[in-house]
Amino acid sequence: CNYTGRIAACIVEAIIIVVLIIVIIYLIARDRLGPGKKTEARSTNQIEEMKGAENRAYMDLQELEVNKNKKNKNLEVPETNVKLVSNLPGKGMLRYHKALVMRAEGNLEAVVRTLSGNSTLRMNELQSSEVQHIFKLPGDNSIMKLLGWCDTVPNYLICENLSGGTLSDHLTEEFSSQKVHQYGNTKRKRFQVAEKGNAAHLPKYALQVARGLKFLTKHRFVSPGLRSKKVLLDAAGRCKLYDFVSMENAKEWTKLFWKENVPFQWMPPEFLFLETISSAGDVSFGVLLWEIFSYG
CATH class of the missing domain: 1.10.510.10 (Transferase(Phosphotransferase) domain 1)
Incomplete structure (x- = not known):
């Protein structure tokens, strides 16, 4: 009888130990898996937020570029409204002309920078690139005022006419x-x-x-x-x-x-x-x- 009671007690102790082990394993697994899922969720949210921020930044840059292009487009003058009057002294490929810009509010005397007739394709491309660079400059009294440009080949850069000479x-x-x-x-x-x-x-x-x-x-x-x-x-x-x-x-x-x-x-x-x-x-x-x- 005593032997049977001891066996029963051992079995109960073993069952308790197994249950405790299962509970401990469950708690450990829950602690490990739970934060991981939360971290994964947080990481996913962070990635989504980063993507959203990148998209917003990209859209802002696109809008800025569109605004710049609009500004340059607004300054574009039809070639038919620009009449080259006379050549200004100068040597090399760059040419400066006195010009008349015809506008609804009245004609405007100006100076046009362009290229000579024997300019190469690369020179024309470079002139076009420079025109766009120059129109990104803010206005300042220390440089010649820029009035507009013509989408000709090569491009015309239209500037104010300064009467004081060099x-x-x-x-x-x-x-x-x-x-x-x-x-x-x-x-x-x-x-x-x-x-x-x-x-x-x-x-x-x-x-x-x-x-x-x-x-x-x-x-x-x-x-x-x-x-x-x-x-x-x-x-x-x-x-x-x-x-x-x-x-x-x-x-x-x-x-x-x-x-x-x-x-x-x-x-x-x-x-x-x-x-x-x-x-x-x-x-x-x-x-x-x-x-x-x-x-x-």
Whole structure:
């Protein structure tokens, strides 16, 4: 009897132990599987949120690009509304023309930049690319105001007409030999003419050009071979830059368009030896300062 009772007690203990083991295994499995499912659910939600954020960002970029294209499209002028009046002096593949833009509110005098008749397909593509780059620039008083463009081949870039001429011509006229002659045609007398008031404008010219270069650098543009002939004056006598190119196209631009007309005197050493264009090439500005303060 005692033996049978012991066996029964052992069986009960074994059953209890098995039940406890099953309960422990169940609890462990629940703890492990439960958070995993929650984590998986959270991961799925996070992935969905990330995809949603990416889609929204993509849509925002698309909308921004559409707005830019709309802005450029709004500035497009039909070719029939642009009449080229006369050629402006210049050499190389780039051509500048005085033009008349016909509008409902009245005709507008302007300057059109385009390419010469023997331009290549790649030159036309580069000109089109630059037109679109330039129209992404915000307005600024230090550069020529952009009025519109024509979807021609090559593209027309339509700019404001500045009546003051180039800085080079202005300096030459202000300190011409005829004006100096009445004081005596010597270099010393020429400086005396400047001291009578004309030279007061020279630091202003230098500062205005420096501000223009700062603006272009900020927006990743450069003005290769900057010199007094590439600075224009408006009716109020303010300097404005007009010949600049985006950093993306600068190297190919100068290689294609300058060819034999490279202004070596104004170019930095890295361009002459490595054909590298960058905003750090301030040699041109240094030579321009020499032009300004030596009266052209």
